[in-house]
Amino acid sequence: MPSRIAVAKELAEIFKVIAHPDRIRLIEELRNNEMDVGGLAKLLDIPQTRMSQHLAMLRAYRLVEERRDGRRHCYSLAHPELATWITSGIDVLEARPTSLNAEDIHEVRELWS
Amino acid sequence: MPSRIAVAKELAEIFKVIAHPDRIRLIEELRNNEMDVGGLAKLLDIPQTRMSQHLAMLRAYRLVEERRDGRRHCYSLAHPELATWITSGIDVLEARPTSLNAEDIHEVRELWS
DNA sequence: AACATGTATGCAAATATTCGCAGATGTTAT
């Protein structure tokens, strides 16, 4: 298989893994801190079991790392540049007409940096 | 809705639009040239009707622009930085253990820049 | 040991995406 096709396929997979609102937020929450599953679930206001599923997926693709502390499982980004790369996608998003208003984008850019 | 959630949702949508091997390759092919539907379809070796569907999606999200020239529809990137941003995702991809080998990644990085 | 706590996993239903095919639309040539 020509390398272009292989790389495009792999990239598409990564994009798919990231392409979920919960997972994007979760990655951004991990930008600076490590956090346990329950904490993340509460932060995003989703059931713990769903958070676990998201984390399992990110773990499978080695985008996050797990550290056990007693009965808590603490997660952190395997490569913090990941969060940076995602936020830089906001620029692409901003360059298009969008349903979001400029203040929202600005506010989040502050929060996620 | 808190702005973080709105932005994450919007970002996830964009990620989803991009998260397809054909669409990633097609965007990279448009990096420097504008091209018509048939040309792109032949390049990626997929049926023209499928290429049309991909392009309709990218068009709906205003990631590409259409210019008509006689009976041909020529497409180009609405924001060429899009291609750059995608390729910079290769760095994330490279930082993880992957099924791809380093030469493939290197070769594509050359091709797509 | 029994129990509580924090996470993970398996499975099925709901939902969304992908893809091929058949037909519609618009353009140029004869």
Next chain:
DNA sequence: ATAACATCTGCGAATATTTGCATACATGTT
């Protein structure tokens, strides 16, 4: 007008993703 060409659209079947729920697992506490 008819034909040929380039592309688009609608729709259904195959496939993949998301989600909730029930339950299993591991660790710490009593």
